Amino acid sequence: MVSRLLQPQEIVAELMELLAIPSPTGRADRAADYCAERLQELGLEVRRTVRGAVLARVQGRSDSAPRVLTAHIDTLGAMVQEIMPDGRLRLSPVGGLLAPSCEGAYVTVLTRGAPITGTILPECASKHVFGPKYEEQKRTWAEMRLRLDLPVFCPDDVLASGVRVGDFVAVDPRAEHTPAGFVKSRFLDDKAAAAALLAAAREIVQGEQPQRTTYLHFSVYEEIGQGVPAGLPPEVEEVVSIDMAAVGAGQNSREDLVTICAKDSGGPYDWSVRQRLGALADLTGIAWTEDIYPYYSSDATGAVRCGRDVRIGLFGPGVDASHTHERTHAQALLGTAQLALAYLREDG
Ligand SMILES: [Zn+2]
Numbered sequence: 456m457v458s459r460l461l462q463p464q465e466i467v468a469e470l471m472e473l474l475a476i477p478s479p480t481g482r483a484d485r486a487a488d489y490c491a492e493r494l495q496e497l498g499l500e501v502r503r504t505v506r507g508a509v510l511a512r513v514q515g516r517s518d519s520a521p522r523v524l525t526a527h528i529d530t531l532g533a534m535v536q537e538i539m540p541d542g543r544l545r546l547s548p549v550g551g552l553l554a555p556s557c558e559g560a561y562v563t564v565l566t567r568g569a570p571i572t573g574t575i576l577p578e579c580a581s582k583h584v585f586g587p588k589y590e591e592q593k594r595t596w597a598e599m600r601l602r603l604d605l606p607v608f609c610p611d612d613v614l615a616s617g618v619r620v621g622d623f624v625a626v627d628p629r630a631e632h633t634p635a636g637f638v639k640s641r642f643l644d645d646k647a648a649a650a651a652l653l654a655a656a657r658e659i660v661q662g663e664q665p666q667r668t669t670y671l672h673f674s675v676y677e678e679i680g681q682g683v684p685a686g687l688p689p690e691v692e693e694v695v696s697i698d699m700a701a702v703g704a705g706q707n708s709r710e711d712l713v714t715i716c717a718k719d720s721g722g723p724y725d726w727s728v729r730q731r732l733g734a735l736a737d738l739t740g741i742a743w744t745e746d747i748y749p750y751y752s753s754d755a756t757g758a759v760r761c762g763r764d765v766r767i768g769l770f771g772p773g774v775d776a777s778h779t780h781e782r783t784h785a786q787a788l789l790g791t792a793q794l795a796l797a798y799l800r801e802d803g
Contacts, residue, residue: 461654461655461658461789461792461793461796462789463636463785463786463788463789464785465654466650466651466654466785466788466789466792467632467638467650467785467788469650469653469654470630470638470643470646470647470650470788471630471632472489473486473489473490473528473646473649473650474628474630474640474642474643474646475628475630476489477532477563477565477625478528478529478530478625478642478675479529479530479531479532479533479549479550479565479623479624479625479626480529480530480531480532480549480550480675480676480677480678480679481529481532481549481623481676482532482565482623482625483507483528483529483530483675483676484507484675486528486529486646486673486675487503487507487508487509487528487673487675490509490528490649490653490673491503491509491511491673493653493656493657494509494511494653494656494671497656497657497660498660499511499512499513499656499660499671500512500514504685504686505685505686506675506676506685506686507675508672508673508674508675508676508682508683508685508686509671509672509673510670510671510672510686510687510688511656511670511671511672512668512670512671513656513659513660513665513668513669513670513671513799514664514668515664515665515666515667515668515669516664516665516666516667517666517667517668518668518690519667520667520690520692520693521667521668521669521670521688521690521691521692522667522668522669522670522691522692522693522694522695522798523669523670523671523672523683523687523691523693523694523695524652524655524669524670524671524672524695524697524795524798524799525671525672525673525674525682525683525694525695525696525697525754525755526645526648526649526651526652526672526673526674526696526697526698527645527648527649527673527674527675527676527677527678527682527698527754528645528646528649528673528674528675529550529674529675529676529677529678529682530550530625530641530642530644530646530678531548531549531550531551531552531626531641531642531678531778532548532549532550532552532623532624532625532626533546533547533548533549533552533562533623533624533626534546534547534549534621534622534623534624535547535564535601535618535619535620535621535622535624536596536620537620538610538613538614538618538620539600539610540609540610541608541609542603542607542608542609542610542612542613543578543600543601543602543603544564544573544600544601544603544613544618545596545597545599545600545601546575546596546599546601546624547596548596549623549678549679550678550679551678551778552626552778553778553779554594554595554596554598554599555594556778556779556780557575557599557626558575558576558577558594558599559574559575559576560574560575560626560627561573561574561626561627561629562574562575562601562624562625562626562627563624563625563627564601564603564618564622564623564624565622565623565624565625566616566617566618566619566622567617567619567622568617569617571603571604571605571616571617571618572603572604573601573602573603573604574601574602574604575599575600575601575602575626576599576600576601576602577589577592577594577598577599577600578592578598578599578600579592580600580602601624603616603618626641627641628640628641628642629641632785636784636785636786637710637782637783637784637785638782638783638784638785638788639780639781639782640781640782641779641780641781642781643699643772643774643781643782643783644698644699644774644777644778644781645677645697645698645699645771647699647771647772647774647783647787647788647791648697648698648699648771648772648791649673649697650788651697651772651788651789651791651792651795652671652673652697652792652795654792654795655792655793655795655796655799656671658792658796659796659799659800662800665799665800665801666800666801666802667801667802669798669799670687670688670691672687674754677698677753677754677757680752680757681757682754682757683696683754683755683757683758687758687763691763691765692764692765692766693725693728693765693766693767693768694754694755694758694763694765694766694767694768695728695732695755695767695768695769695770695798696753696754696755696756696767696768696769696771697769697770697771697791697795698753698754698769698771699771699772699773699774699777699781699783700712700713700714700716700746700748700770700771700772700773700774701746701748701749701750701751701774701777702773702774702775702776702777703775703776706746706748707744707745707746708744708746708773709744709773709787710772710773710774710775710782710783710784710787711742711773711784711786711787712742712743712744712772712773712786712787712790713736713741713742713743713744713770713771713772713773713787713790713791713794714743714744714745714746714770714771714772714773715729715732715733715736715743715744715745715746715768715769715770716745716746716747716748716751716753716768716769716770716771717729717745717746717747718747718748719747719748719749719751719752719753719756719769720748720749720750720751720752721752721753721756721759721760722756724755724767724768724769725766725767725768727766728766728767728768729745729768731801732768732770732794732798733745735794735797735798735801736790736794736797738797739793739794739797741790741793741794741797742786742790743770743790743794753767753769755767755768755769756769770791770794771791772784772787772788772790772791773787
């Protein structure tokens, strides 16, 4: 049974809060603090792993074969690679941020002092100066520049402002909730799933004690493939990632559905986990589908790659235009929270 307390507008509101916290991989500490505080407010036992992930224990009646539900709160981002002679900055992507998708993006440089805003532009950004070069130049990181919103015209000016090589750059998500129920924003991968997992956590602590102990895990290094394995309790036998489903031509996934992943670049997910997740979705009345993602890997797969002997699964909300200009729908957020809750309450 789905509780009346799981409401799409509450999940969207939580998602907006999470999206407003810059958290490029390597600087996800504030987003982790946010999740840890929300879980502590629920009375859950919460700890931080050495590397900064958040781990909360939902105590079941049985401690045998505990499971992990994990979502990642780190996002794509960049770092200052080089201060150019004209005071603009060349960037190095963190976690596969795509340069063409960042043309015109507003960003914040996370300096050791106050954050400083700016815009990512092609090197030849002015049509009135460069004419046809504007269309002709490539949009790779070698040609893109960060223009700081400061009067800086040379490297000394930039250094005096406090910006250094190696500073993290967070891209503004531009999050909007549209009247038709869509949420469009960067970094719905994977804050959409993290918001759904927090909603399921709020719900599970209200009801009867679940049968099985499950850890809720918020990972902070997923986008560079180092998310889940470190810090997992040794007795865990199953790891289920909640992460975005890939929407696009040739895919089954849709922005308003929950997808259970059958296979991604890491190979097939555990058949028994897939069957159980599908049965739970049917029982709960969740609109869901199954799919295969051609260019994708999850934290659950990462656990197996690191030698953990665990069953793995993956489900999550459909996200269009992933790693660029993402969009999902409130129905998929609700379905994802419902399936996470059903998993937490599972008797088997
Ligand atoms: Zn992801």
